[in-house]
Amino acid sequence: MTDTWVALEAGADPVRRRGALRRAYESFTTAGHVEHPVRSVVADSWKRSARAHVSPEGSACVDLTDDALAAYRDGHPLARVMPLFRELMSAYALDGEHLVAVCDAHGRLLWVEGHAAARRAAGGMNFVPGARWAESVAGTNAPGTAIAVDRPVQVFAAEHFQRPVHAWTCAAAPVHDPGTGRLLGAVDITGGDRLAHPHSLAFVGAVARAAESQLALLAPPPGAGCSQLSALGRDEALLLTAGRKIPLSRRHSEILTLLAHRPEGVTGDELLVELYEDESVPPVTLRAELFRLRGLLGPELLRSRPYRLAGTVDTDFDTVARLLASGAVTSAMNAYAGPLLPGSQAPAVVRIRRRLADQLRAALVARGDPGLLADWAYSPWGEEDLPVWRAL
Numbered sequence: 001m002t003d004t005w006v007a008l009e010a011g012a013d014p015v016r017r018r019g020a021l022r023r024a025y026e027s028f029t030t031a032g033h034v035e036h037p038v039r040s041v042v043a044d045s046w047k048r049s050a051r052a053h054v055s056p057e058g059s060a061c062v063d064l065t066d067d068a069l070a071a072y073r074d075g076h077p078l079a080r081v082m083p084l085f086r087e088l089m090s091a092y093a094l095d096g097e098h099l100v101a102v103c104d105a106h107g108r109l110l111w112v113e114g115h116a117a118a119r120r121a122a123g124g125m126n127f128v129p130g131a132r133w134a135e136s137v138a139g140t141n142a143p144g145t146a147i148a149v150d151r152p153v154q155v156f157a158a159e160h161f162q163r164p165v166h167a168w169t170c171a172a173a174p175v176h177d178p179g180t181g182r183l184l185g186a187v188d189i190t191g192g193d194r195l196a197h198p199h200s201l202a203f204v205g206a207v208a209r210a211a212e213s214q215l216a217l218l219a220p221p222p223g224a225g226c227s228q229l230s231a232l233g234r235d236e237a238l239l240l241t242a243g244r245k246i247p248l249s250r251r252h253s254e255i256l257t258l259l260a261h262r263p264e265g266v267t268g269d270e271l272l273v274e275l276y277e278d279e280s281v282p283p284v285t286l287r288a289e290l291f292r293l294r295g296l297l298g299p300e301l302l303r304s305r306p307y308r309l310a311g312t313v314d315t316d317f318d319t320v321a322r323l324l325a326s327g328a329v330t331s332a333m334n335a336y337a338g339p340l341l342p343g344s345q346a347p348a349v350v351r352i353r354r355r356l357a358d359q360l361r362a363a364l365v366a367r368g369d370p371g372l373l374a375d376w377a378y379s380p381w382g383e384e385d386l387p388v389w390r391a392l
C-alpha cells in the first residue's frame with residue numbers, strides 16, 4: 001500500500017481485506033499483537049485506544065441532546081459553513097446511501113445528515129448528533145482519529161476499535177480556523193464498503209479545505225491597528241497583524257504574551273525577572289531578544305520605555321478569561337485550545353497559564369455539565385486532573 005492514510009488502495013478486494021483485518025483485530029484485542037495488513041496509522045490509534053481503556057464491545061456515549069445540543073452547535077464556528085457542507089456533500093451522500101457528519105474539536109458530533117436508512121442503521125451505534133466520537137472514548141474511527149492526528153484519515157471495517165462499527169467505512173478531515181490555525185473539528189463521510197476508495201478521502205479533504213476558505217471569507221476584517229495573538233495549546237505563538245501571519249519563536253512568544261497581558265507596559269528589569277528563571281541572565285540577553293523581535297514586528301508595533309505593544313492586541317487566552325468572567329462557560333471551554341504556551345517555564349507565563357486553567361476548571365466543576373467535564377477530562381491536559389474526574 002503506497003498511502004498509509006488510505007484504507008483500501010484502488011483495485012484491492014474489500015472482502016479479502018475485511019477478513020484479514022478481522023483476524024488482525026482479534027489478535028490485537030486478545031494478545032496485543034499488531035499484524036499485517038494493519039496500517040501504521042491504525043496500529044498507533046489502536047494502541048492509544050487501548051491505553052485509554054476503550055472497550056472493544058462498547059459504543060459512543062451521547063453528551064448533548066435537544067435544547068443543549070441546539071444551543072451549542074448554533075454557536076459553534078462550523079455552523080457558518082454547514083450550508084457549504086450540504087451543498088458539496090448532500091447529493092453524494094444521498095446517492096451513495098452515505099452519511100455526512102460534522103464534529104467539534106472534542107469529537108462530539110454536531111450534525112449527522114444523509115440517507116434515511118443509513119441514519120437509522122447508524123443510530124444503533126450512537127452515530128448521532130450529540131454523541132462523543134473522540135478516539136479516547138470511542139476508539140479508532142475517522143472523525144476521532146482525524147482530530148487526534150490532525151490530518152485526513154480513512155478507516156475501514158475492523159480497523160475501527162469498537163466491534164459495533166466494523167460494518168462501516170468512514171473518511172474524515174480536520175477543519176481549522178484559517179486565521180489562527182486552531183482546530184475547530186472535522187467533516188466526515190460514513191457508509192459502506194463503497195467508501196473504501198482513495199477518492200472518498202481526497203473528496204473529504206477537498207471539502208475541508210473549501211470550508212476553511214469559506215471561513216476566511218466570512219471572517220470579519222480586523223479593526224484598524226488591531227492584532228491577534230494565539231498562544232493556547234501551542235509552544236510557539238502565532239501573531240496576526242496588518243494582514244501578516246508571523247510565527248514566533250518560544251522566547252518571542254513569551255515576550256509577546258507578557259506584553260499583551262500588561263498593555264500598560266513593563267520595564268526591562270521587570271521583563272528580565274518575568275521571563276527568565278535563572279536570575280543570573282544578563283540584561284544584554286533580553287535586549288538582544290527584543291532587538292530581534294522589533295526587527296520581526298517593526299517599530300510601529302513594539303515600543304520601548306516602557307516596553308509595550310502599540311495598538312490593540314487581542315489574545316486567545318484573554319478571550320477565554322473574558323468569557324469566564326461573563327459566565328459563558330461553554331463558550332470558554334470551546335475557545336480553550338489547551339494550556340498557554342505549555343512548554344514555557346517563564347515565571348510570568350507559568351502564572352498566567354495556571355491561573356487561567358484553574359479558573360476554567362473551577363467553572364466547569366461548578367457548572368457540573370457532564371459533557372463539558374468530559375471535554376476537559378479526555379483532553380491531553382485533563383487526563384490526570386482528579387478534581388474534574390471526581391466531578392464526572
